[in-house]
Amino acid sequence: MIPTHKNTHPPCAEQRISRYDWSALSAELDEQGCAVLQRLLSVEECQSIAGMYPQETLFRSHVRMARHGFGKGEYRYFQYPLPGLVSALRTALYPRLAQVANHWNVRMALPTRYPDSHATYLEMCHRAGQLRPTPLLLQYRAGDYNCLHQDLYGDLAFPLQVAILLSDPQEDFTGGEFVLTEQRPRMQSRVEVVPLQRGDAVAFAVHQRPVQGTRGSYRVNLRHGVSRVRSGMRHTLGIIFHDAQ
Ligand SMILES: O=C(O)CCC(=O)C(=O)O
Numbered sequence: 001m002i003p004t005h006k007n008t009h010p011p012c013a014e015q016r017i018s019r020y021d022w023s024a025l026s027a028e029l030d031e032q033g034c035a036v037l038q039r040l041l042s043v044e045e046c047q048s049i050a051g052m053y054p055q056e057t058l059f060r061s062h063v064r065m066a067r068h069g070f071g072k073g074e075y076r077y078f079q080y081p082l083p084g085l086v087s088a089l090r091t092a093l094y095p096r097l098a099q100v101a102n103h104w105n106v107r108m109a110l111p112t113r114y115p116d117s118h119a120t121y122l123e124m125c126h127r128a129g130q131l132r133p134t135p136l137l138l139q140y141r142a143g144d145y146n147c148l149h150q151d152l153y154g155d156l157a158f159p160l161q162v163a164i165l166l167s168d169p170q171e172d173f174t175g176g177e178f179v180l181t182e183q184r185p186r187m188q189s190r191v192e193v194v195p196l197q198r199g200d201a202v203a204f205a206v207h208q209r210p211v212q213g214t215r216g217s218y219r220v221n222l223r224h225g226v227s228r229v230r231s232g233m234r235h236t237l238g239i240i241f242h243d244a245q
């Protein structure tokens with residue numbers, strides 16, 4: 001029998017990241033502070049990652065949001081070594097976002113420049129005492145929500161992060177929209193609701209970004225959160241690029 005050379009392996013993270021139009025995504029990040037990478041993960045990959053939630057040995061800590069006033073719902077931070085796909089996505093996404101981050105810092109007149117490789121950036125975090133991994137898995141049930149926040153865990157903070165919706169908004173849950181707010185100096189705040197399908201990733205600014213004004217760039221302060229889940233269950237994978245103190 002003639003073997004069929006159909007490649008049934010999922011593409012490696014670097015390959016799938018390189019398929020996106022990064023000049024369009026970078027322009028969207030510059031203009032809006034967020035951009036969606038449609039269908040970054042397959043349905044099977046989403047189910048497999050969401051299915052890790054009860055496997056306690058994969059995680060370093062478990063946070064019940066209501067106890068801290070963060071909202072309602074729960075999340076777990078992964079432990080090193082991260083699951084293969086989570087680690088590969090973190091490594092492959094970083095250099096694309098580092099270019100955007102460096103461009104932003106030029107525009108905001110901030111001196112920090114980010115290295116090209118995530119391994120080098122993690123070494124910087126580790127030298128600064130930020131050793132604990134930050135990728136996390138979130139789980140929301142009906143009535144749960146995530147208050148507006150910024151994921152800062154020490155002096156070093158990479159200015160962009162990624163969240164991947166692992167549940168199907170048509171089948172698994174209703175409500176539970178990803179939202180971003182942008183606080184502008186001496187102006188009213190702007191809100192953005194980001195529509196996501198299962199497997200979509202949203203890249204967004206962690207805490208500040210430049211906005212082009214009539215007389216140069218000014219800085220805005222961002223927060224993100226999730227509106228109340230009306231029914232069902234919603235899982236998200238969060239990829240944060242700095243490690244935590
Ligand atoms: O559940 C979400 O969509 C948001 C998760 C979140 O806050 C994060 O990934 O940092």
Ligand SMILES: [Fe+2]
Pocket residue numbers: 149150151224238
């Ligand atoms: Fe967050």
